[in-house]
Amino acid sequence: MSVASIIGQALVLFGTFFYVLSSLGLIRMPDVYNRMQTATKSATLGSLGVIIGTGIWAIGEVGSYSWIPKTLIIAVFLLLTNPIAAHALIRAAYKSGVPLWEGSIVDRYKEAESSLERVEEIKEKLEEPSQEVETNE
Amino acid sequence: MIEVYLILIALAVVLSMYRFFRGPTTADRIVAVDIMTTLTTGLMVLFALYYRRAIFLDVALVYAVLAFLGVITFARYMEGGL
Numbered sequence: 001m002s003v004a005s006i007i008g009q010a011l012v013l014f015g016t017f018f019y020v021l022s023s024l025g026l027i028r029m030p031d032v033y034n035r036m037q038t039a040t041k042s043a044t045l046g047s048l049g050v051i052i053g054t055g056i057w058a059i060g061e062v063g064s065y066s067w068i069p070k071t072l073i074i075a076v077f078l079l080l081t082n083p084i085a086a087h088a089l090i091r092a093a094y095k096s097g098v099p100l101w102e103g104s105i106v107d108r109y110k111e112a113e114s115s116l117e118r119v120e121e122i123k124e125k126l127e128e129p130s131q132e133v134e135t136n137e
Numbered sequence: 138m139i140e141v142y143l144i145l146i147a148l149a150v151v152l153s154m155y156r157f158f159r160g161p162t163t164a165d166r167i168v169a170v171d172i173m174t175t176l177t178t179g180l181m182v183l184f185a186l187y188y189r190r191a192i193f194l195d196v197a198l199v200y201a202v203l204a205f206l207g208v209i210t211f212a213r214y215m216e217g218g219l
Contacts, residue, residue, distance in 0.1 A: 009138065012183070016145045019176055023152035026172055032164045035156070039168065043175045050146075050179040054186050062189050070194040071182065074201060078178065081205040085171055088212035093164035095216045 001060065008057025015049025018042045031101035032093050040086040044079060051075040139187050146180045167211050174204035 025038030055071030058064065100107060150173055157169035178201045185193035213219050 012142050015179065016142050016149075019146055019149040019179065020152070022172060023149040023176070026153045026156045026169060032162060032168060035165070036168050039153075039172045043172050047175055047179045050142075051182050054182050058186055058191075061186065062191075064191070067186075067191055067194070070191065070198070074178070074182065074194065074198050077198065077201055078175065081201070082175060085205055085208040085212070088209055089164065089167060089171065089215075092212040092215040093162075096164070098162050098164050 003060070005057050005060030008053045008055070008060065011049045011053025011056060015046040015051075015053060018046030018049065022046060030103070032098050033090060034101065036086055036090050040082060044082045047078050047082075048075050051078070139183065143180065143183055143187065146176055146183065150176050150180070163215065167208065167215075171204075171208045174200070174208075178204070 019042075022039045022042035025042065026035050029035040029038055051071050052075050055067045058067035094109065153169050153172050153176065157166050157173070160166045160169060178197050181197035181200060182194060185191065185197065210219075
């Protein structure tokens with residue numbers, strides 16, 4: 001075994017460990033949001049390890065360096081798109097009314113929306129009398 | 138030695154299938170599908186090394202693109218934008 005295949009195999013083992021951890025987090029966590037947080041981050045890190053590790057492993061195993069660019073492209077693409085997909089999915093889950101876990105305390109998004117509505121109500125109340133005054137004149 | 142990693146990743150996919158069948162809400166199932174596609178992309182890259190064909194890496198790249206588009210489409214649909 002050459003040095004490259006040992007390094008690649010260690011990286012693949014690292015990534016596989018994080019893959020199994022992400023699926024365990026998907027089972028164990030109590031809430032959609034917690035599940036998405038644990039699963040997405042560890043699956044992204046694990047796929048970085050597995051894919052780049054395969055590229056390095058192929059140097060020792062197959063004997064060609066042409067695997068490195070393709071695996072790097074796949075890894076960078078996953079690194080860029082996985083958090084975007086998670087963000088869109090969790091935002092959609094919140095907007096469609098999936099409840100938070102009953103142990104969660106702070107919901108700043110809801111507070112911000114309700115305070116924005118209150119500010120708009122106050123603005124409307126302030127603007128109404130001035131318009132009446134203008135129409136009277 | 139590579140078979141051990143293939144079996145471990147397949148085990149992780151099967152474990153995340155539990156959430157797909159069990160999940161109480163729709164968002165749970167879509168989260169499970171998202172994680173399964175990420176795991177399957179790594180599995181495809183490892184299979185390319187198992188068969189020693191570099192051309193199989195292109196399949197993994199196209200699969201990653203299509204999985205991303207599918208999850209974005211489901212998210213837009215749940216949000217009510219479609």
